[in-house]
Amino acid sequence: MQPSVTPESASMKSLIAFVTTARLGSMTAAADAERTTQPTISQRIRVLEEHLGLPLFDRRGGRLSLTTQGEHFYREIAPSLDTLRDACDRFRRHGQGPAPSVVIAADAGFAHLWLLPRLPALKRAFPGFNVRLMPIDRADDPERLAADITIRFGPHAPQEEERLVAREVVFPVCSHEYAQQHDISGPLSSSKLAELSLLHQDIRNPRWLDWTQWCQHAGLTLAPDEGIFTYHNYALLLNAALAHRGVALGWSNLVEEYLVTGQLVALGPQITRESYGYWLSVKHHRSAVIEPIRDWLLDAVHRGEGPPTEGAGPRY
Template sequence: MCYPPPSMKSLIAFEATARLGSMTAAADEERATQPTISQRIRALEETLGLPLFDRQGGRLVLTPLGERFYREMAPNLKAIREACERVIHQGARPSPSVSIAAGAGFTHLCLLPLLPTLKQAFPTLTFKLVTVDRADDPELQAADIAIRFGPYIPQEEAVLLAKEAVFPVCSPDYAHSQGLTGTLTTAQLSRLALLHQDIKDPRWLDWAQWCQQAGMGLTTPRDEVFAYHNYALLLNAALAHQGVALGWSPLVKEYLASGQLVALSPCVTRDDYGYWLSVKHHRSAVIAPVSDWLIKAIG
């Protein structure tokens, strides 16, 4: 036989009264009147077909069946309350999302290691990292925070995160095996395994351009060059003692600090080249603090 379920209001009134020991206290908690609470409990008892409280002697005491019913239903009612509160909280206050766009190397080597600390600093925000490898990529323009590598652009309102500094890096074991200390010479370069990246972007220096900037010659035939598809793979090869790579200071900073890579000289810089941070909405109360945090953390 199917019995009609009791109303939620009557269950809430019973649970509060049993927990607090008084209909008056339950009425205060539920912002109702004492007669209303009493009426709801009476309706619950009629639905269940048994008394839940012993009202004799002017005291309100749970009957044995009422005590058992309270122990079984109270945890479930609490779970329902908590579930409702979570849904209401999430629906009423969605977490603002901040998108950060940057090149693949910068995203992988700079932003991802910072992400846990960034989330701790802004626990109410969600972050989306967008990888872009072209300066004219629409996603770079659409991002809340954009980090671009290249020369200074006068018409762009941007903050210099890090000036370009490019120098050779390799593992300590490779440096020791080749007798590399301090400044590289042209003669040393000619016998080293130089690690190349498949770059078709004029913003980035390859070995030939770096040597030209450093005043050194490079005689490696182009048909003997193996080029890695991305900068992370290139650094993995350097970490695996396979040769010498060009290191951009923000991208190799953690590897140098941990001793996994060592820096050699000379160091090449170009005027007005570096990593530039710009924001889509300058006065946003959400984005501005995140932008300031990144400038301090990376700069």
């Protein structure tokens, strides 16, 4: 006994099965495309044929081909079905709402020199997110406090729920040309420092080392009348070093790209303040949006760990 066929039997699934099979020329290929099985595709087409009361495919001889009626039917419904699918996709995307926005706040130097070069890779890793960088140096800035992810530089704060991004590692840097011009062939000494133009960022912030503090940690003496050229931000400071104007203090994570490309060379000695570094905190813990991005940032730093001049140009 033949099953009873009603207009509802010609469901969208049956129409899709027919159009996909006609387009691909195979029920097996249609099953793969629709992520189902070949018997399911066959059954859906049978239901459609029974509803229409005519065969849509010629199955004789082990080959599958459209009948004359099937060819006409395909030409009639395929464009309409494509239109319906496109409309459904558009409204489905609209129903999902706007992409979640994630704001990452960090000190200006870290934001421009470490985060910004990695922003394209971060967006590729999270294509459904709208990621914004916010370079802010003031710890009490309202926008910084409202950010989803914050990366700050300074000493460890036990009262804060923070993850260590990278410890502070500081060493002098200059251009290869400047090192050659001033015959720098090894770690700097107190007498050698007196011969060089020292570049410094005038930020008057106790979190950051200046040349006097760096020399104290390195066991060197800085001449009292040593001329130190000051710059308003770290990017200008590094540009001066790149332009062969002198020697700057380099924080490993901020100058690593210049070392890898050979634009700057690292000079010794290298000092590390164990309690200082870059610390990451998140506004909302256990967030399905924030945690994956936080983990990506931490992994990106760890993948780049190693001696400051690994893979770089010459070291003096």
